[in-house]
Amino acid sequence: MAICSPSSMAASGSGFSSKVWIAHGLVLGAAVAAGAYAAFYLRRGGRFRSRVVGIIPARFASTRFEGKPLVEILGKPMIQRTWERAKLATTLDRIEALVAFPFYCFVSVVATDDERIAECCRGFGADVIITSESCRNGTERCNEALQKLDKKYDIVVNIQGDEPLIEPEIIDGVVKALQGAPDAVFSTAVTSLKSEDGTDTNRVKCIVDNHGYAIYFSRGLIPYNKSGKVNPKFPYLLHLGIQSYVSKFLRIYPELPPTPLQLEEDLEQLKVLENGYRMKVIKVDHDAHGVDTPEDVEKIEALMRERNLS
Ligand SMILES: *[C@@H]1O[C@H](CO)[C@@H](O)[C@H](O)[C@H]1NC(C)=O
Ligand SMILES: *[C@@H]1O[C@H](CO)[C@@H](O)[C@H](O)[C@H]1NC(C)=O
Numbered sequence: 001m002a003i004c005s006p007s008s009m010a011a012s013g014s015g016f017s018s019k020v021w022i023a024h025g026l027v028l029g030a031a032v033a034a035g036a037y038a039a040f041y042l043r044r045g046g047r048f049r050s051r052v053v054g055i056i057p058a059r060f061a062s063t064r065f066e067g068k069p070l071v072e073i074l075g076k077p078m079i080q081r082t083w084e085r086a087k088l089a090t091t092l093d094r095i096e097a098l099v100a101f102p103f104y105c106f107v108s109v110v111a112t113d114d115e116r117i118a119e120c121c122r123g124f125g126a127d128v129i130i131t132s133e134s135c136r137n138g139t140e141r142c143n144e145a146l147q148k149l150d151k152k153y154d155i156v157v158n159i160q161g162d163e164p165l166i167e168p169e170i171i172d173g174v175v176k177a178l179q180g181a182p183d184a185v186f187s188t189a190v191t192s193l194k195s196e197d198g199t200d201t202n203r204v205k206c207i208v209d210n211h212g213y214a215i216y217f218s219r220g221l222i223p224y225n226k227s228g229k230v231n232p233k234f235p236y237l238l239h240l241g242i243q244s245y246v247s248k249f250l251r252i253y254p255e256l257p258p259t260p261l262q263l264e265e266d267l268e269q270l271k272v273l274e275n276g277y278r279m280k281v282i283k284v285d286h287d288a289h290g291v292d293t294p295e296d297v298e299k300i301e302a303l304m305r306e307r308n309l310s
Helices: 006-011 014-045 078-089 094-100 115-123 138-148 168-180 247-255 260-265 270-274 294-306
Strands: 051-058 105-112 127-130 155-158 184-192 205-208 214-218 237-246 278-283
Touching: 051 078, 051 138, 078 105, 078 115, 078 168, 105 115, 105 138, 115 127, 127 138, 138 155, 138 247, 155 168, 155 247, 168 184, 168 237, 168 278, 184 247, 214 270, 214 278, 237 247, 260 270
Parallel strands: 051 105, 051 155, 105 127, 184 278
Antiparallel strands: 155 237, 184 237, 205 214, 205 237
């Protein structure tokens, strides 16, 4: 927990510093309460936020790439590749998952509004949940899928269907981050940003505090060096698409009205921070290979051949 440093106390007037202390007191109070809550769970049997479901939202219609989830990558539909990766995070099946990871049981399902995708997914053995076409984005689709599941889950991992090379360790990582941070409702992952991507507005940058909580996300370069250029020595962070949320939060998340920074940056996740919720961020080693266009398919296939992945 960050406490005012003596220098910042000295610099501020007494009225201001007492407000700061009250604010810290509130934050600290919330953290203590969340900690006590976690401790209560742990005493009861060591299962805090232990029921975890992974959801891969998939839709057929896409402005940039029609039928994207079904596109074949080295002979296998992309959605199948993503699902197979997700399954590895869970070990081999539900029962094994319970044995190997007493801390959580992971189930992965595909949520879609499209019968072609549903059929394909059932074909390779995935659990499919049909969501309504009115879902406006992946988060809403996840939320609807969650409501339709027969069991209750504490945590939902939203696994982007267009990252067929997602490492299972990253999925496990965001889940554990949320289990280990009772005051957070959301967790996500970042990796090192390549210098040449510093000014690419499609690459979302992130800054975090000393405890690994998100401070801000931007399409612009953050932090910004006064030279006006990318500082090749600074460890900039690139945001990866994977997100996990506490189920209770997922229910209210799509309903929270849009916030100014969210609208200005066109970044959903800012809504979480602007409403004062805490978000835990893990740093991972990952080469992002998202598939957004048909050209990306060729790129990823070339890469897989090079690395002997099949
Ligand atoms: C800004 O970037 C330059 C390199 O481009 C670096 O030498 C410098 O330390 C950075 N920070 C500041 C405050 O200038
Ligand atoms: C999903 O779409 C709706 C409507 O555009 C929006 O209100 C909501 O903020 C979006 N994102 C999330 C994360 O719910």
